[in-house]
Amino acid sequence: MAVTRVELAGRAYEVRVGPDLLSRLAEECGALLRKQAVPIVTDENVHRLWGETVERALADAGKTPRWMVHPAGEGAKSWDGLSRTVEWLLSEGVERGDHIVALGGGVIGDLTGFAASMLKRGCGLVQVPTTLLAQVDSSVGGKTAINVAAGKNLVGAFHQPALVLADTEVLGTLPEREMRCGYAEVIKYGILGDADFFAWCEEHGAAVLAQDHGALEKAITTSVEAKARIVAEDERETSGARALLNFGHTFGHALEAATGFSDRLLHGEAVAAGMVLAARYSARRGSCSLNDAERVTAAIDAVGLPSEIAAMALDCSGDELTAHMLHDKKMDAGTLPFVLLRGIGEAFLARDVALSDVAAFLSEQLQAH
Incomplete structure (x- = not known):
């Protein structure tokens, strides 16, 4: 596993790159997952392919995933997708000190990151990117956004993750x-x-x-x-x-x-x-x-x-x-x-x-x- 530190003023976080990180999700996140219930935002494709792996990884650590599953595609990165995500997180009782897991490609990462930046003026975030594009770009650096009628990524916020886990094994399911x-x-x-x-x-x-x-x-x-x-x-x-x-x-x-x-x-x-x-x-x-x-x-x-x-x-x-x-x-x-x-x-x-x-x-x- 390769580890890169993103050094920011007064704080830093790690980007870990390697195989089988998803199957060690609870171990890799450690104290960031401070409650039994773990809020995870994903899409239908990723949930179908990797949901069971995450379930097992968390169950082994005595934790239970709580899923918010969006339709796959750019359409989730919208006012409606943002509103539904925030309302769901509130209904799950997510607190400011909790960490929300974004499991998916750039759409899910951007959407979840923006929701985390807004919820109670800023909740914790763990990015678990499942596409090559998200692993090398959108999951790192804290840019989050949704698309609006005027254009792409025009409404958003800077909200840095606490951790990024780039599992190279998940790329095996990606279309060419x-x-x-x-x-x-x-x-x-x-x-x-x-x-x-x-x-x-x-x-x-x-x-x-x-x-x-x-x-x-x-x-x-x-x-x-x-x-x-x-x-x-x-x-x-x-x-x-x-x-x-x-x-x-x-x-x-x-x-x-x-x-x-x-x-x-x-x-x-x-x-x-x-x-x-x-x-x-x-x-x-x-x-x-x-x-x-x-x-x-x-x-x-x-x-x-x-x-x-x-x-x-x-x-x-x-x-x-x-x-x-x-x-x-x-x-x-x-x-x-x-x-x-x-x-x-x-x-x-x-x-x-x-x-x-x-x-x-x-x-x-x-x-x-």
Whole structure:
């Protein structure tokens, strides 16, 4: 098991990565589960696959899980899903000193984390991410949110977990498409801040997706360590350092909005295509080489992630895609900063980007063949 500490001002927590953590849930959580009843929020798919494992793990420690099971999918990350979760937690008698377990992918982690941040002005939280994307990204760092009509993740709070348990065994039940989505966030860490890790991904991406144990643990641990360093430096995204983690996301969220936040384009797929767009736009502006942009594209292509928005048959224009960006939560004083590249491993925040130029660039990309 690999352990990474996320160091924050006056407090810290561990991210543990390894096999069979779910079957040792009570042991790993220890005193965080201070009552017999353990409130767990999950979705139908995860409950079907891993509910019995959790039941046994807790029963062996004399504890009883109390389940809140949401329908699977992005729809749970809504006002309705939040309201039902909070009301259920209250009905279960959850106290401020208790810890709620979020067992699932990014949707469940975001939803449960937001509910925990609100309940009695802040309850404890244990993140148990069950997708690669959640293990390397959304479960670490304390960002929680729901989606609203205006856009994705626009209502939320910073609420750090007390512990993150990333069990590599649970990834064995993930569909290949979900594994690829998670891998998009893995390779992101190389592109934005670690050229050597990007080169490692170019060579070992297939092994990660095939769930070779050594490659998978290295990919997750390296990603978590990278995110932990950035979160420790800029927990609430005020200095600009944490904003670098949004590489590919401004373009990606616009693509998600254009496809109705549906299964037509999953979040990791949108981020993958968004990273290609960000790299190409960086090359267009002259801040990075065309060769680096081509390496990013090739690395995305090599693992079966989408790289060409022209192939998505989007019913929109470049202007319409940039209009979606106006709802981005990173808007500041009417301007939208973009995370761009000076080269692989060197991302920066550009605050001088004209959306009209982005729209023209996207129009070109929509028509490219």
